[in-house]
Amino acid sequence: MRHEKVDLIFQAAVQIFSDRGFDQAKMDEIAQAAGVAKGTIYYHFDSKEDLFVGLMNEGLSQLTQYVERNLEGAFTASDQLYAIIEAHVQFFVENGKLAKLLLNEAFDTQERQLQFRAKVRNYISVIDQVIQTGVRNGEFEVKHSQELAVALFGAASVMVLHKIYAHDIDKQEELQAQTPAILSTLEMIMKNVIKMK
Amino acid sequence: MRHEKVDLIFQAAVQIFSDRGFDQAKMDEIAQAAGVAKGTIYYHFDSKEDLFVGLMNEGLSQLTQYVERNLEGAFTASDQLYAIIEAHVQFFVENGKLAKLLLNEAFDTQERQLQFRAKVRNYISVIDQVIQTGVRNGEFEVKHSQELAVALFGAASVMVLHKIYAHDIDKQEELQAQTPAILSTLEMIMKNVIKMK
Amino acid sequence: MRHEKVDLIFQAAVQIFSDRGFDQAKMDEIAQAAGVAKGTIYYHFDSKEDLFVGLMNEGLSQLTQYVERNLEGAFTASDQLYAIIEAHVQFFVENGKLAKLLLNEAFDTQERQLQFRAKVRNYISVIDQVIQTGVRNGEFEVKHSQELAVALFGAASVMVLHKIYAHDIDKQEELQAQTPAILSTLEMIMKNVIKMK
Amino acid sequence: MRHEKVDLIFQAAVQIFSDRGFDQAKMDEIAQAAGVAKGTIYYHFDSKEDLFVGLMNEGLSQLTQYVERNLEGAFTASDQLYAIIEAHVQFFVENGKLAKLLLNEAFDTQERQLQFRAKVRNYISVIDQVIQTGVRNGEFEVKHSQELAVALFGAASVMVLHKIYAHDIDKQEELQAQTPAILSTLEMIMKNVIKMK
DNA sequence: AATGAATGAGGTTTCATTCAT
DNA sequence: TATGAATGAAACCTCATTCAT
Numbered sequence: 001m002r003h004e005k006v007d008l009i010f011q012a013a014v015q016i017f018s019d020r021g022f023d024q025a026k027m028d029e030i031a032q033a034a035g036v037a038k039g040t041i042y043y044h045f046d047s048k049e050d051l052f053v054g055l056m057n058e059g060l061s062q063l064t065q066y067v068e069r070n071l072e073g074a075f076t077a078s079d080q081l082y083a084i085i086e087a088h089v090q091f092f093v094e095n096g097k098l099a100k101l102l103l104n105e106a107f108d109t110q111e112r113q114l115q116f117r118a119k120v121r122n123y124i125s126v127i128d129q130v131i132q133t134g135v136r137n138g139e140f141e142v143k144h145s146q147e148l149a150v151a152l153f154g155a156a157s158v159m160v161l162h163k164i165y166a167h168d169i170d171k172q173e174e175l176q177a178q179t180p181a182i183l184s185t186l187e188m189i190m191k192n193v194i195k196m197k
Numbered sequence: 198m199r200h201e202k203v204d205l206i207f208q209a210a211v212q213i214f215s216d217r218g219f220d221q222a223k224m225d226e227i228a229q230a231a232g233v234a235k236g237t238i239y240y241h242f243d244s245k246e247d248l249f250v251g252l253m254n255e256g257l258s259q260l261t262q263y264v265e266r267n268l269e270g271a272f273t274a275s276d277q278l279y280a281i282i283e284a285h286v287q288f289f290v291e292n293g294k295l296a297k298l299l300l301n302e303a304f305d306t307q308e309r310q311l312q313f314r315a316k317v318r319n320y321i322s323v324i325d326q327v328i329q330t331g332v333r334n335g336e337f338e339v340k341h342s343q344e345l346a347v348a349l350f351g352a353a354s355v356m357v358l359h360k361i362y363a364h365d366i367d368k369q370e371e372l373q374a375q376t377p378a379i380l381s382t383l384e385m386i387m388k389n390v391i392k393m394k
Numbered sequence: 395m396r397h398e399k400v401d402l403i404f405q406a407a408v409q410i411f412s413d414r415g416f417d418q419a420k421m422d423e424i425a426q427a428a429g430v431a432k433g434t435i436y437y438h439f440d441s442k443e444d445l446f447v448g449l450m451n452e453g454l455s456q457l458t459q460y461v462e463r464n465l466e467g468a469f470t471a472s473d474q475l476y477a478i479i480e481a482h483v484q485f486f487v488e489n490g491k492l493a494k495l496l497l498n499e500a501f502d503t504q505e506r507q508l509q510f511r512a513k514v515r516n517y518i519s520v521i522d523q524v525i526q527t528g529v530r531n532g533e534f535e536v537k538h539s540q541e542l543a544v545a546l547f548g549a550a551s552v553m554v555l556h557k558i559y560a561h562d563i564d565k566q567e568e569l570q571a572q573t574p575a576i577l578s579t580l581e582m583i584m585k586n587v588i589k590m591k
Numbered sequence: 592m593r594h595e596k597v598d599l600i601f602q603a604a605v606q607i608f609s610d611r612g613f614d615q616a617k618m619d620e621i622a623q624a625a626g627v628a629k630g631t632i633y634y635h636f637d638s639k640e641d642l643f644v645g646l647m648n649e650g651l652s653q654l655t656q657y658v659e660r661n662l663e664g665a666f667t668a669s670d671q672l673y674a675i676i677e678a679h680v681q682f683f684v685e686n687g688k689l690a691k692l693l694l695n696e697a698f699d700t701q702e703r704q705l706q707f708r709a710k711v712r713n714y715i716s717v718i719d720q721v722i723q724t725g726v727r728n729g730e731f732e733v734k735h736s737q738e739l740a741v742a743l744f745g746a747a748s749v750m751v752l753h754k755i756y757a758h759d760i761d762k763q764e765e766l767q768a769q770t771p772a773i774l775s776t777l778e779m780i781m782k783n784v785i786k787m788k
Numbered sequence: 789a790a791t792g793a794a795t796g797a798g799g800t801t802t803c804a805t806t807c808a809t
Numbered sequence: 810t811a812t813g814a815a816t817g818a819a820a821c822c823t824c825a826t827t828c829a830t
Binding site for chain 4: 412413414415416417418494497498501502503504511515518537538541542544545546547548549550551552553555556559560575576578579580582583586587
Binding site for chain 1: 216218341355359
């Protein structure tokens with residue numbers, strides 16, 4: 001395929017950026033991990049930042065697709081809310097490196113993340129809208145829909161991160177084993193807070 | 198009392214580290230903001246990392262004290278749980294820069310945060326223990342106490358961060374005005390999840 | 395006839411080298427301006443330097459031909475001297491980009507220009523010989539013929555360059571309008587210095 | 592003194608920039624020639640360009656002072672004109688490296704020289720004004736004063752450059768020996784063109 | 789205790805050149 | 810002949826740290 005090298009670079013970049021963070025990641029290291037020459041990265045990307053931004057957008061877009069796929073067939077607001085949160089948790093558990101990357105940078109400070117944080121806010125507002133729909137059609141009873149959306153996003157994300165740091169990020173089975181406890185806790189929150197009539 | 202210059206350095210360091218993150222923060226900048234010569238920082242701290250770790254410990258210790266003060270007079274587990282979460286939110290709203298710093302680095306990747314993340318885990322386990330006490334003495338009914346502790350920590354922290362990024366971090370009044378909605382949402386979660394008999 | 399692509403490359407190279415100088419000119423840019431792939435340049439030229447040297451020789455050779463054409467029908471030494479200087483000025487005014495290129499590099503420092511500076515010296519020595527002939531056959535009375543040759547070359551060249559920098563190099567009419575003042579000044583110098591009996 | 596290192600850097604930079612030109616000059620090389628660390632250059636100068644511009648301004652300012660000193664005691668316009676040209680030639684012969692640097696860059700193309708070329712134009716306009724004064728008070732009879740000023744500047748400069756390239760730039764005596772022929776030629780031009788009544 | 793000039797290892801980026809197609 | 814993706818040496822610049830004063 002045409003973009004064979006680009007794929008190699010992307011894969012290596014997720015690893016390195018996730019392990020080291022943006023600043024500590026060295027282009028040399030990414031090039032070596034990708035098995036290409038340093039110049040090859042610069043042939044395909046304008047700069048370290050360009051590569052990074054490309055990666056974040058790619059990651060967020062994968063997450064969004066993952067969530068949307070899980071939303072198919074969920075028609076009530078409560079089904080939709082659960083589908084989103086479930087997909088969110090599962091995606092992050094399955095893609096630990098990407099999860100670290102997305103969440104670290106979601107809360108970081110740099111100019112470079114402005115655009116990215118806007119997209120995260122947008123992602124959260126989708127949750128918000130589902131909650132608002134539920135309120136409007138009488139499924140839910142919630143005062144601060146936006147705050148709740150953020151709370152769910154935060155609770156789910158931080159729980160996964162906490163597990164990632166507690167376990168070895170590369171041991172998929174161990175991480176997967178944690179999913180039920182996480183989802184069960186989130187389900188409790190949703191079931192009760194969202195006072196179903 | 199701590200040396201005058203050390204205080205100046207600490208104050209400047211919180212600002213700069215919070216604004217730029219560890220890697221992007223320059224010792225030059227901190228020195229200038231503190232109004233001391235660069236060499237003076239190195240007279241009082243071994244390295245950039247030493248300064249940073251000192252700052253994080255200081256911040257975490259302030260948070261802990263703030264929480265402990267709010268715990269005085271709370272004797273039931275549910276009062277204690279609420280007191281912790283309330284103090285947590287209030288401290289972070291009142292100390293936005295420190296909040297950014299603590300939370301960014303709490304989720305970061307570097308070696309340098311190993312020690313710090315251990316302390317965060319410890320902080321969370323205090324919440325966990327209150328929940329477990331509540332369960333043991335019949336106040337609460339919870340399956341996964343640790344997950345719940347993390348969920349509360351995550352929900353509270355991310356809500357504050359979200360507000361910080363949405364508003365101007367330096368406008369205290371605006372941020373303070375957000376506290377009730379945050380606390381109200383957390384209260385709902387606690388009240389319902391923790392099924393009081 | 396020369397290969398079509400080679401012409402395209404030459405034309406583009408004059409533009410780029412003249413605008414940016416040797417070091418700042420990029421092969422990418424030349425290729426793009428020529429509408430060929432970068433590899434194509436390397437198919438026809440061994441290196442950037444090879445292309446550059448080819449260009450300079452081409453330019454100098456055009457100048458020489460231009461001068462020789464203007465010399466036809468000039469039989470006295472003073473007619474010849476004036477014909478050379480006039481052609482020199484006119485050629486440079488008509489080929490501003492080439493003028494910049496030739497004169498910049500004529501005064502530059504690099505190894506790569508050794509060969510080229512030799513040709514410039516040769517060009518100047520033609521002027522010198524005309525002056526010497528004029529002295530020998532009694533037309534002129536000059537002490538330092540070589541110095542005078544260089545002075546005329548320098549005065550003529552720098553005057554054109556000065557006009558090129560003062561005006562927009564691409565506005566031919568503006569530049570052409572400057573020619574009379576330049577030639578008139580040079581004529582005065584020649585008429586008086588070369589004391590005609 | 593305070594600026595000991597700055598002086599060392601300046602001296603080294605003249606050598607290297609003059610020998611290699613701006614683009615081929617390496618900061619490493621300048622640092623080594625100056626006997627300081629690379630970082631030291633960047634402690635005192637913002638960039639390679641900053642160093643270069645500083646050098647050019649310094650050089651032009653030395654030239655100007657040299658000329659002004661030679662102008663003292665020259666009261667007629669013709670004395671002044673000769674004093675300027677004489678100082679110009681002598682300064683360049685005595686400071687060969689600087690001469691190469693100033694003249695190469697005076698005719699170069701880059702953005703970075705815009706400011707510098709403006710100063711050169713200013714320098715030339717001083718010559719122009721002397722000529723105009725001479726015309727006004729009846730000493731001279733000249734049609735195109737500006738063109739003549741440029742012609743004199745160009746003739747003088749190129750003659751010196753020509754000698755510099757023909758001889759070894761470091762052999763002061765050889766170069767000095769060339770001065771009379773250069774000045775004699777320029778004197779002839781001035782004496783005759785500027786028709787004294 | 790405090791200073792700030794000096795250092796140099798290390799990182800990002802550029803770009804002439806190559807070569808498989 | 811022509812292409813353009815790939816290469817990697819080399820250059821500029823940064824900045825934590827040191828140390829003489």
